[in-house]
Amino acid sequence: MDSQSHYFDEEPKSLSETSTVDLTLPDLTATLVTDRGVFSSGRIDPGTKYLLQSAPTPEGTVETALDLGCGYGPIARTLVHRFPKAKIWATDVNSRARLLTEKNVGGLGVNVEHPDNIDENIRFDLIWSNPPIRIGKAKLYEMLEIWLQRLSDDGEAILVVQKHLGADSLAKWLATVPFRVDRLSSKSGYRLLKVTVK
Ligand SMILES: C[S@@+](CC[C@H](N)C(=O)[O-])C[C@H]1O[C@@H](n2cnc3c(N)ncnc32)[C@H](O)[C@@H]1O
Numbered sequence: 001m002d003s004q005s006h007y008f009d010e011e012p013k014s015l016s017e018t019s020t021v022d023l024t025l026p027d028l029t030a031t032l033v034t035d036r037g038v039f040s041s042g043r044i045d046p047g048t049k050y051l052l053q054s055a056p057t058p059e060g061t062v063e064t065a066l067d068l069g070c071g072y073g074p075i076a077r078t079l080v081h082r083f084p085k086a087k088i089w090a091t092d093v094n095s096r097a098r099l100l101t102e103k104n105v106g107g108l109g110v111n112v113e114h115p116d117n118i119d120e121n122i123r124f125d126l127i128w129s130n131p132p133i134r135i136g137k138a139k140l141y142e143m144l145e146i147w148l149q150r151l152s153d154d155g156e157a158i159l160v161v162q163k164h165l166g167a168d169s170l171a172k173w174l175a176t177v178p179f180r181v182d183r184l185s186s187k188s189g190y191r192l193l194k195v196t197v198k
Helices: 046-054 074-082 095-108 137-148 167-176
Strands: 019-025 028-034 064-068 087-091 111-113 124-129 151-162 179-187 190-197
Touching: 019 046, 019 074, 028 074, 028 095, 046 074, 046 151, 046 179, 046 190, 064 074, 064 137, 074 087, 074 095, 074 124, 087 095, 095 111, 124 137, 137 151, 137 167, 151 167, 167 179, 167 190
Parallel strands: 064 087, 064 124, 087 111, 124 151
Antiparallel strands: 019 028, 151 190, 179 190
């Protein structure tokens, strides 16, 4: 990506050059199409892999789930596998990311949408996200508040955040808004946070 480009651009400027990455988890192996101009296009991001390996089994039934900031869709691909009966959405501002996610999981029934196009009445039992820390604190907090408010009463969000990119200040902020935050675990500089409605 050139210095003018960001993985969260709505319309990536870098020329398309598709390739594939393998998602390898204890319960799932899948090959995903990726491209320049999206987050971690060359490999499954280690933070994402940590989330997918370590997210706890949700306590309640999962009828609706969201991959928030889907990139090319490794989280959505795993959600489909683990919650085959759930209705699943994947969202991203980056149009190329949405196109890739559509290729990777559209055929498996995932609804891939721009954030503005998801019906705001939908409530999610589960949200998994490796959130876009690089968009800056103000925008990140605004984005999280919008989607966390859409958790169902018994729903939960699992977020993976790098410690040096502000996992602890994010957890503190989340505790000031009407959510309960549990620090589940940390490994290799990443922290896994669980957010529930208070
Ligand atoms: C850290 S990346 C994670 C991508 C993917 N889930 C993965 O694990 O490889 C965060 C993603 O959030 C997207 N994003 C940025 N701002 C957003 C917003 N306001 N709403 C939804 N997605 C956003 C970015 O474009 C980026 O693809």
